[in-house]
Amino acid sequence: MVTIISKMKTTAVLIAAVVVTCLGLQSPAIADWSPKKPIELIIMAGAGGGADQIARLLQGLAEQKDLSPRPIIPINKPGGSGAEALRYLQDKEGDDHTILVTLNSFYTTPVIQKGIGVDVSNFTPIGRMAIDTFVLWVNSSRDDITDLDSYIAAVKAAGNTWKVGGTGTGQEDSILTAMMEKEFGYDVTYIPFPGGGTVAKNLVGNHVDSTVNNPAEQNEFYRAGETKPIVQFTAERLPAYPDVPTAKELGVDMQYYMQRSINGPPGMSKEAQDWYIGLFKALFDSAEWQQFCTDDGLACDQWLAGDDLGTYHQEQIALHRDLIESVGASAITGE
């Protein structure tokens, strides 16, 4: 008995020792870089949302194909529309074992919340995995809403008691909501939830009246007949919804996309950046990832990495700054 206890204690001490060693180990930047400890994959949104699903799929594929010598650990930091995650990454300057999977709040949150003091153009761009799309959803029980016109009529009739669920002020769905308010001339009440999955659930439970979820977040409910798509905010109809018109077809040129990319903290070593680019390129090219994109209405035909992605980020930052200016930051934050 006593030997077993001492063994248990030895194990405990060993675990403690391992933790302490991990702390002290600073991986030196050598020419042939590979991770020395578990990689933190930070998700700037809540569990169950689009970013979360993507991060977990990428993690699983990397493990399955044995692409990384160390495990990749997804961590959700959804606080403050991604502010928590961005700040966390900024503070990890020079760290080679932390990466971030983004959504467009990567661009908008630093503009809207100047207080967090984050400049994402300093982050290390790794690779763009996909472009996500947006669709307007209502509960299937709303028989009065069949198309965009009847939707607008219903919102106007409800006055500002119409509730739109979203993932947080400053997130892309709140920007799209503000764009719609401006275009169609109505006012809604925007209610933030932690993650797109919870938003979808609240639409099914009739706690909100409409959402602008990504297809991945609503697809299973749509297949089960719980919710229905009204209009798509894309240039062309998505293969997943051949019968749902785009806003453009209806004479409203409203398009909005969201990039899903992987980025490192500021000052990540070149060697590490190259290693991660190789890793995510392999994942991007995998049949599983391409299949996921097709099923979930993501566009995954163009791979963008390193400096090219950096340039793309610059363009998007400028675009979002203009967007926020045109609808007004207060329309998004609801102040």
Add this chain to the structure above:
Amino acid sequence: MEDIVLHLIGGLTEAMQPLNLTMIIAGCTLGLLIGAMPGLGSVNGVAILLPITFLVPPTAAIIFLAAIYYGAMYGGAISSITLGIPGASTAVATVFDGRPLAQAGHADRALTAAAVASFVGGTISVLLFTAFAPPLASFALKFGPPEEFALMVLAFATFIGLGGDDIPKTVFSILVGLVMASVGLDIISGQPRLIFGDIDGFLHGINFLVLAIGIYGIGEMLWTLETTRGEVMVHKVTISWQRMKHNCKDIKNYIKTTSMGSALGYFVGTLPAAGATPASLMSYGLAKTFSKDPDSFGKGNISGVAAPEAANNAASTGSMLPMITLGIPGSPTTAILLGGMIIWGLRPGPLLFTENPEFVWGLIGSLYIANFATLLINLAFIPLFVKILTLPFSILAPVIYILCVVGGYAPTQTMHDVWLMLLFGVVGYLLRKLNYPVAPAVLAIVLGPLAERSLRQSLLGSHGDVSIFLTRPISAVCIAIAVALICYPLVQKLQKRRRADTGTGTG
């Protein structure tokens, strides 16, 4: 119903396959050890072991991960009871009474109660899961922000009402917890608040496990040092057949709170975003509220161990419901399980039950067997765990200290939290000396963020109109019960006084 029975038999047969059975036993044992290590919870365990599961078919893989999740719920109680350090956040409530029992030489009794209550909780919830999964999933959908908030109010009320503790001190403790819960980023606007100037470590809020480990691990150690003056402290616990028999007879003392905790835990677990930690705390509060002897809670009442343990196991089963039927994880661990399912090509959602029945029923079948396996493994290990307590305090104290530091560091991996944990240790010791209850503060820091979010969401939706909590039936019922719970001790006091008055009047 016949359908369900047929499916269940199929599921049990599936779970009994040699490979799946091996997975269950390996998973439960691993989970037990992971849960017993402070700072290493089921989340880490499942995340680290996820890749291993790509070597086996999806059903075996999810069974393995679910068994780890399950085993960890049992395991968390072990260090809570023997060392006074919560092994996982779900086992914090188990410390409240588990530790005093161990100190009084009843560790075996507490550990048996934890194992039995976990078994009962797990079994009741898996039965509920089997029979009522689809209707409960649609009931969970009825829970919008106002209902969630009303449920939180109810949870707070169980801690204030009927407690028998000093009510002003309880309220004070809750308020301190609420203030600490609001540190970090504002959940609606994303602006930093209460970060003490600009201390980065506060941006992610105060981790609840850091608080609990500090107060219970370090604070308790300081307290023991003071009361024993470092004298050797030996608990004479001998495990005999007689004692085991006595422990079995003990079951009738906590079976009521266990069943209550199981039902509550299952229900709270099914609500997305709640999970096993709030469930265990609420169950503890409920057990205290309905106890004939509420004063003995926190001083070593066996029901105080059984209630949270039943609830956390029940909730872990419950939280698989939103994962499977809605694709929304009910707890951080199920979020990782969900990731696994997506990789295996399974799409969690309302159609999973009909499209992949062998997978869902295999999982349900394995839960029955995992419950039984974990009970046996756990009971077999009790004599060993109890031996830990016979070590001299001069050896135990440094071990506890190291485990606390590791446990404080592990969840967020920042030294900031280790310092904070030590600070909470000193604060916890002082609060104890001043006779303030700390459990309500722990409850407040867990439920505070959930309550704040749902309150603000509700008021945004109703344009600031608070009547929304009273006009919706489910939330109105919850609020009414909460008010009754808060008022009850006042009524009791008044009655006592009147009786005393009339007593002196006639005499």
